[in-house]
Structure formats: C-alpha cells, structure tokens
Amino acid sequence: MKELAYAIIDKYHDEFLELADTLFKTPELGYKEVKTKQIIQTFLTSHGIQIEKEYFQTGFQVTIANADKPHIGLIAELDAIPTIGHPCSNPLDNAAHSCGHSTQVVMMIASLLALKELIDENKLTGKVTLFFCPAEEFIDIEYRKQLIENKTIYAIGGKQNMIIDHIFDDVDCCLHAHGMGEFRKYRFNVKSSLAGFIYKKYHFEGKASHAAMAPSEGINALSACNLFLQAQAMLRETFLDSDMNRVHGIITNGGDVVNSIPSDVVYEAYVRSFSTTTLMNLNDQLSNAAKHCAYAIGAKCEIEEIKGYFPFNQDIALSDVVYQNMLPFVNPLEIQTDEKSVASGDIGDLSLFKPTIQFGYTGFKGTMHGKNLEVSEPDVVYNTTSKILVGSVIDLLTDSSYLENIHSSFRPQMTIDEYIKYLES
Known part of the structure; x- marks a missing residue:
C-alpha cells in the first residue's frame, strides 16, 4: 500500500512544485496570511477537499475520513518571518519564508492527497485532519497584543489559541515536520527536543x-x-x-x-x-x-x-514509527537522533496535551532565518518527506499496536484550564 501512496505523490509532482514556488513567493506574517490561505484553499478545493473549519483570522483545517477512528492530526504552519534582504521578501514588512514553513505546507498537502485516494477507495480506514496553523513565529508582538485586546485571539502563538479552543481534542496524535537547513552530515532528524522561553x-x-x-x-x-x-x-x-x-x-x-x-x-x-x-x-x-x-x-x-512556548519533548513511540519510514530513503547514519535544539516552537505547547512529533528535513541552501535561504533539493523537501510522512500515517491507520503503544506511554502534562491560567499569570 505504501508503494501505491508513493506513486500518487509522484503523479502530482509538477503540481506540488508549482504550488511550492507560489507559496515561497507569497510570504506573510502571522495572522496576516490572507493570500497564503486563499492559495492553499483554492488548491485543495480543486482536488475535491472541502474546507471544514476556519479560526483565528487565517487558520483552518480539512479532514478526509471513512471512519471516526483512528484520527491522525497533521500540522502545517502558514507564516513567514521578517528577513531583510531576502530576494522573495514581502516589501511591506520584509516577511520571507526563510523559516521554511511554506515547504511544510506542500509536503503535508502531498501526503493528504495520497491518503485521500486510499481512504476514498477504502484501502485505508480512519480519519486524517490537516491543521493549517497561523502565527508560529513569536513576533509582531504589538500587533498581536491588539488582537488579544480585541478578543480576536487569546494568545500570541497560533497553536496556543487552537489548544485553548479545544481544536486538537479529538486527534489520537499529531505529526509535524520542520526544515533544518543545509544538508551537511544529517539528512533528517528525529527525537530532537526544543527549549521553552519567556x-x-x-x-x-x-x-x-x-x-x-x-x-x-x-x-x-x-x-x-x-x-x-x-x-x-x-x-x-x-x-x-x-x-x-x-x-x-x-x-x-x-x-x-x-x-x-x-x-x-x-x-x-x-x-x-x-x-x-x-x-x-x-x-x-x-x-x-x-x-x-x-x-x-x-x-x-x-x-x-x-x-512564550513550553519546552518540546517528542513522543518517542511516535518518533520510532517515523524513523522506520525514513530507512527506505536514507542511510541510518544520515539520521540525527536526540538533538537538543535551543530553538523554540508552539509545537511544545501541543506536546503537553497530545502525543506529538516534529521531524527535521534538509534540502535547503543557506541559513535558516537568513536572507540566503532557498530550496536546493526540491525532491527531498517535497517528495521524500511526503513519502516518509504518508508511510508513517499508513502504519498508524493499519496497525492498532502502534497507537496502543503511543497511548500507553503518554500522559498529558496539564489541563487546558491550567494552561490558560499559566499563560495569563
């Protein structure tokens, strides 16, 4: 079944590259991703995927399903970050996709289209929701404080608001990926942790x-x-x-x-x-x-x-599933494990409540958050990563022992009411 899913991803290869180029050249800051949202929604509806729900200015989600469970969540981040001098930066606020978020979006959509065909044909049973999350970057503080004052959002980060609004409540686990810069020694990473910050x-x-x-x-x-x-x-x-x-x-x-x-x-x-x-x-x-x-x-x-954001601790059992799906594509020596990165993300907050992972991928040239970042290996960034992700979801939907193992080892760190109290303190 995985080979069938890989073939579906290959079938849409040119469409994905065109979408990737469009998004990379349409960078917008958090809660302002209006054009980005429109481009993505137009692409999805053209492939028969209807928008299920919208929230917090520019966030939204889509779902494919032929059953209520298992329910797998996929995460894609919409926003860019100010990067003066980047050739694709927005002249209004210097926003650029030097964070690589636009590549996540394409990779997740590629995976979703492959899973959709398998679910529509009842080759897979379950439910997959792709969450398009606004405002991962903790920036533009004064603007966001005004949104909070106007009761448009509750908190600075996009996933923070989604957590407070119980948007992730129904999923069994969440899978996410993030660019890790140029390929030097490692092609991918798993089980890395992130710092928290204030x-x-x-x-x-x-x-x-x-x-x-x-x-x-x-x-x-x-x-x-x-x-x-x-x-x-x-x-x-x-x-x-x-x-x-x-x-x-x-x-x-x-x-x-x-x-x-x-x-x-x-x-x-x-x-x-x-x-x-x-x-x-x-x-x-x-x-x-x-x-x-x-x-x-x-x-x-x-x-x-x-x-700010809580420290991020990967779900080890879920990471193991992804690691096994990397092995057909890369030498194990090129997979980094257990890195401690002092970067931060609101994925850490989500990991308090749900088994969550974020695996890293290369295929870039230049520096993350730098004015010279570009995609240098599109087949790795958009094709290989999609196949790793879709293979992992297939395992989770077809073998109940994976989710049983994940759930047996996971314990939520706090209630949402406690979380709200912390953010407001």
Whole structure:
C-alpha cells in the first residue's frame, strides 16, 4: 500500500512544485496570511477537499475520513518571518519564508492527497485532519497584543489559541515536520527536543538632563540597563549545562539624543531553558536583578512579560514509527537522533496535551532565518518527506499496536484550564 501512496505523490509532482514556488513567493506574517490561505484553499478545493473549519483570522483545517477512528492530526504552519534582504521578501514588512514553513505546507498537502485516494477507495480506514496553523513565529508582538485586546485571539502563538479552543481534542496524535537547513552530515532528524522561553521587555526609567552641562541632575536609564546586562552576564556562570539556558536580547530604545541623559531605555529579551522549572526560576532572578540594578542608581524598571512556548519533548513511540519510514530513503547514519535544539516552537505547547512529533528535513541552501535561504533539493523537501510522512500515517491507520503503544506511554502534562491560567499569570 505504501508503494501505491508513493506513486500518487509522484503523479502530482509538477503540481506540488508549482504550488511550492507560489507559496515561497507569497510570504506573510502571522495572522496576516490572507493570500497564503486563499492559495492553499483554492488548491485543495480543486482536488475535491472541502474546507471544514476556519479560526483565528487565517487558520483552518480539512479532514478526509471513512471512519471516526483512528484520527491522525497533521500540522502545517502558514507564516513567514521578517528577513531583510531576502530576494522573495514581502516589501511591506520584509516577511520571507526563510523559516521554511511554506515547504511544510506542500509536503503535508502531498501526503493528504495520497491518503485521500486510499481512504476514498477504502484501502485505508480512519480519519486524517490537516491543521493549517497561523502565527508560529513569536513576533509582531504589538500587533498581536491588539488582537488579544480585541478578543480576536487569546494568545500570541497560533497553536496556543487552537489548544485553548479545544481544536486538537479529538486527534489520537499529531505529526509535524520542520526544515533544518543545509544538508551537511544529517539528512533528517528525529527525537530532537526544543527549549521553552519567556519574552521580556524591560523598560528602564531615569531622568533626562543636559549630558554635558548638568549630568548630575539626570538619572541615566542606559546606565541602569548596562548595570543589569552585567548582572545578567554574571548569572550565566550559574547555569547548568544540562538545562542549556540562554538569555539574549536587544536594546530597542537607547535614548533620544546624544546630548541628553537617556531617560527611557527599552531592552527586549528571551529567556530560554529545557527545564520548565529552571525557566521560571531564572525568569524571576532576572526580573529581580533588573529592578535592583535600576534602584542602585536611582532609576526604576518596569517589566512586561509574556509567556512564550513550553519546552518540546517528542513522543518517542511516535518518533520510532517515523524513523522506520525514513530507512527506505536514507542511510541510518544520515539520521540525527536526540538533538537538543535551543530553538523554540508552539509545537511544545501541543506536546503537553497530545502525543506529538516534529521531524527535521534538509534540502535547503543557506541559513535558516537568513536572507540566503532557498530550496536546493526540491525532491527531498517535497517528495521524500511526503513519502516518509504518508508511510508513517499508513502504519498508524493499519496497525492498532502502534497507537496502543503511543497511548500507553503518554500522559498529558496539564489541563487546558491550567494552561490558560499559566499563560495569563
């Protein structure tokens, strides 16, 4: 049956490449993926797949089924990220698919069309839902805060909103994939983990005065920020290697004019860790350090904090299914396992509630999130990955022991009510 599914994917090869090119050249930021949504929906309906449900501005889902169970969820992310200088960037906001999200979309659609033919012909029994998720990238914060204030969304990340709205409740497990950059040593990866993070915006408040004539009458907010950056650097020596903590940020406002003591300085940062407990403790340490460094020179520090994404721990049993479906296409030595990546994604939040995986794939040239990223091996990115995915879904739908094994080892980490309370805290 897998060979039949592979043949269906090959049949649509040229159509998929055309769709891929169109999407790559139509990058849009999260909750603004209007053209992207229209292109995808037009393609799906032309192949007899009707839109089942829409949500959160640009998110939507489609389902193919001839039974209610098993129910497999597939994840595709719609958004791009600002990338100045990328040849395919959107001139309005510099959005570009330097994150590779557009390739996920095509790969997932290719898998869905193959599964549709098998389910329509009753060669497979079950249900598959493809979720097109908006706004994975944790960016454009002020715009999204306005959407939250207008009650258009609940949270910054797309999957966060979908979780709160119980959109994933009915699925048995979720499969996702993400580009991992150029092919160097590894062609694919499985069982990798991602860090969690918290977004912080430190607003240091001092007192302006003439920088040359009356510096004694001012309180230098930039000095308060610099003092905090020193404290932050000193805290790094306390980090446990196993947690792989990261603290990184940028000064987005360093003062108004050179001739005045800076009275308002803004430092924006992420705090990351593989340990949720460590993340919370480190977050508190940094807040205390910022406030007291400001107090030390007579300034103040107000801190805005937005809970980011949870650490992502792959479902091992589900990863094993995908790993076995990689082996027909690649040497096992070219499959990376158990990587700890300090990147983050809202897939981590979904993994709190459902058995979830995200396998990595190469086939790119350039740097992820860089202005030179391009697809260099389309057959790997769009064809091989689709066959790995569709083979994995076939296994899950045809052999009940796979899902039994997955469910026996998985335990939800919290309730959705607890999750909402955390995000709002």
